[in-house]
Amino acid sequence: RSLWRAIEDHLEANTLAHTPTILICDHLDDADPECLQALRRLFGVGAHSTPGLTLIPVVRRTSSILRQTGIGTLTDLKIELLPLEESETRAYIESLLEATGCHKQPFELAACQQIHRLSKGLPRAINQLCDLSLLAGMASEVNRITAEIVLAVAEELPGTQRPHPESAVA
Numbered sequence: 494r495s496l497w498r499a500i501e502d503h504l505e506a507n508t509l510a511h512t513p514t515i516l517i518c519d520h521l522d523d524a525d526p527e528c529l530q531a532l533r534r535l536f537g538v539g540a541h542s543t544p545g546l547t548l549i550p551v552v553r554r555t556s557s558i559l560r561q562t563g564i565g566t567l568t569d570l571k572i573e574l575l576p577l578e579e580s581e582t583r584a585y586i587e588s589l590l591e592a593t594g595c596h597k598q599p600f601e602l603a604a605c606q607q608i609h610r611l612s613k614g615l616p617r618a619i620n621q622l623c624d625l626s627l628l629a630g631m632a633s634e635v636n637r638i639t640a641e642i643v644l645a646v647a648e649e650l651p652g653t654q655r656p657h658p659e660s661a662v663a
Contacts, residue, residue, distance in 0.1 A: 497531075504535075507545060507546075515547045515549065516549070520551065521552050577619070579614075581614070586623055599630065599636070599637060599638050600626070600637075601640065604637075608626070608643055611643065622646060622647060626642050626646050629646050
């Protein structure tokens with residue numbers, strides 16, 4: 494009760510000070526029903542709304558959770574980020590390297606293809622595979638990151654399964 498009151502007081506203070514508040518709820522599709530009910534209460538779904546409060550619900554997969562809870566009625570904009578295509582993955586890797594000041598492409602084409610396959614086009618997984626592959630390449634003192642290096646790195650990550658031989662890069 495006291496925690497809830499502190500949240501309401503803070504929101505009220507921000508409202509009076511004309512200070513916007515942004516609440517980002519990641520993995521909302523995995524939230525407990527009690528959490529979703531608390532969000533409904535916080536945002537006044539069906540009653541009054543809290544001025545200056547912006548909710549950014551983040552779900553990993555298309556989910557009816559926002560519609561079922563009524564939280565989806567609060568959204569003015571829906572952005573669905575799809576996994577990157579293979580060509581987009583390569584361009585994304587190049588942009589990451591360029592942002593760090595690297596103007597040479599250390600990843601072989603087959604390595605980029607392997608990264609795309611293993612990451613399923615998800616930027617967070619692409620970042621992780623690239624970072625760890627570069628570290629492994631540096632430790633091995635190689636100039637180019639190969640598909641084999643990427644695969645070896647991926648095999649060390651928890652929950653990563655080795656791709657089927659027919660999907661391996663030649």
